Amino acid sequence: MVERGTALLKKMEISVAEADKRTGKNTVNMQETYTVYLIETRPAESVSEGGTPVAPDTLWRRYSEFELLRTYLLVTYPYIIVPPLPEKRAEFVWHKLSADNLDPDFVERRRVGLENFLLRLASHPVLSNDSIFFLFLTEVLFLVFQKADSRLKSLSAMFRVKNPDKRFTALKHYSEDLSTVISQLLRIRARVADRLYGVYKVHGNYGRVFSEWSAIEKEMGDGLQSAGHHMDTYAASIDDILEEEEHYADQLKEYLFYTEAVRSVCRKHELIQYELEMAAQDLSYKKQQKEELETGTVRIFSLKGMTSKLFGQETQEQRESKVAALEQSIQEGEEALKEKNAESQEFVEKAWNDIERFKEQKEKDLREALISYAIMQISMCKKGIQVWSNAKECFNKM
């Protein structure tokens, strides 16, 4: 899933090796239990010729620190689709899994998810070079961001863009569709898993019942008893099967969360585009004002126009100074517009670069996920064939 293409990965191996519980006081001075994860880094190709592998550098981090890193990356690289973190709380659960964040299965799956997150960052052509990311991996102390970028805040504001880039609009709609469809799939998959669990577990009752029955039968007893054991095996096999399927669900979830990152890039584009349009609009308004002042015609309704009509026109001096001020403003405005244009173009170019990279990655990853799902199903069927063939043999001996 991850290519060793980047300079960072050529240099070091990264993993999230373990998870552990800690207790401490939180921000409101209450005692809380939380989980920490061990980040291990070692130089790549670090296994020496005849000896033991070099000991890795390690440090412990908790989930909220990963969140801080991600927020930083979102802010610093607005044109990049930043890989998502594994879910904060267990969603799309089916009944057996607990939604408890301290549940060992959940913690384990989160560990894998965090490792995946770091590897995604490390293999990203742009993000892997970020110095803060490097510090995150290697330095224990980590800066805490208290202030959110004002831009981040404005992302949630509503604004209308007149001429968005059509590709971004299309991408936004696609990511909304994808989000809907994956959510739906995950929800139903969870229900299917639940039902399948029921089917398998109920067969376990055959084990108990056949055993009781076999006690009173002379000829049929052995066959029944051993068939019952196979029923127990069958019932127990579902746990592993569904645990494997959770990995498939996690792969889908990653892309569900990716859609948010995609949408956020689209919104950033819209914001920039909006600012650009505002700047252009502002400039054209100023130009018009200047023209009016110069020619003396009032084409646009303005309070100035009205007041001058009512209270008489300004003097020549006043007008000339106004025109001068406007010219200055127009010049500034044109500079600003040029800047904004450049910014927008740069954003679009960089963003689209990353989007293409993302698309390729998505196609590849999801195809792999579907293949592994098919393999899982086949494996489940093979187990089923095995168990029921054995059971049939036992029934034959009845």
Place this chain on the structure above:
Amino acid sequence: MSGAKVPADISGHMLDLDEEEDLEVFSKNTSLAEGNPMPNSPDSMVNQFRLDEENEEEQQGAINKDIFVTVDNPESHISAIETFITYRVVTRTTRSEFDSSKYEVRRRYQDFLWLKSRLEENYPTLIVHPLPEKFVMKSMVERFNDDFIETRRKALHRFLNRITEHPILSCSHHFKVFLTEEELAPLRKLGPGFLSRMSETMRAMANSVRGLRSKLEEFAIMQEYVDDFSNNMCSVDKVTHRITKEHREYMDELKQYGPTYFHWAESEELLAEPLKGVGSCVEKCSKETEEQIQYLSEVLVPTLHEYVLCADTLKAVMRRRDNIQAEFEAKNEALASKTTDKEMVSISLSDSPLLMRFFYVWQLQEEVDDLADRVEQANNALRGDWSRWRTSMRADLKSAFISTAAKNVDYYEKVSLTYCPSSLYDVCLQTSTTLASWFRSGSLIATRLLP
């Protein structure tokens, strides 16, 4: 006389398990039980019998089967007073007791009940295969539902066929009447049936108060087995119902799961093919699950149900045997209390009250001897039929479980084949990554999964 065809009502589905109530079982449609086509007529049964001649096990002592019976063609009969279903019963036989070699009559459920009670009366300690249950009012499905009628018809067919296979019961006079008489209704109303049932019940009550003096070890063991068997059968039956229910719920979810993949494929380009591939596999899985449920409902569930009823039959048989013994013991006690050696010795012909007493005692002795014979007969009949029953029980249940297991294997094979041809999977058995790389190189589903 025969009325309209039964109205179609396809509402058959599994009822929720209720611990207390009788379980009604409905199969999904009219197709096959135990993999063999349902014989259309006694003629085809004769043909099938000849084909089966190789299979010794199925013969069960009926080495030369000379009577074949089918139950089919349910029709509803509507009159001013009531509506009921009649079934066509066709008999083909070479037996000399029958005047003709072929008979066709119409019978209703009450007629079958009559036959059963006659048989039980005449052969109290023989094991008669159970009849399907009476209609239970509290269940939600109509009496004239197609599935209900079909299930009942099959059970009635099995009921009559078990009788034809029984060396003693098949020679019953009442059985012959049942198969041959045009109108059974008048005969049903006559006869000692009701009264003898009443007195039997009363005697049973009286005897149960007294209790049995001594029970032969073998029957005590039998009783214990019957009780245990009954419990076990009920448990197996319940578990099987639960399994069917869970399968059904799984299938319902699968039906919604498949379409989500197709839905997703709509917004994708390169991923559309693999998504549709997985979606269609899920759909196939759902169809196979449906078939699996159907099979369970038609093969395993009815068989288990019948043996639950059998357990009740066995209990009744044991009770009747006990009653016969109790009756004998009661009379025997009465006899013992009426005679003493002293009295027997000092009889003189001139002493008429004593003479009367002697005759009375002598009569009592006759009765006791009769009852002793009766006990002997009953016990022997039961012993004989017991091993017969055990053998057929074993065969029936074994066959039902084997075919269920086979069906499950078949299910998994079919689903696995949808995803991938099995031979190729075995080749790549080492690791899933190997299989994945094989997938990438080409196969059925891989062609859909590959770019």
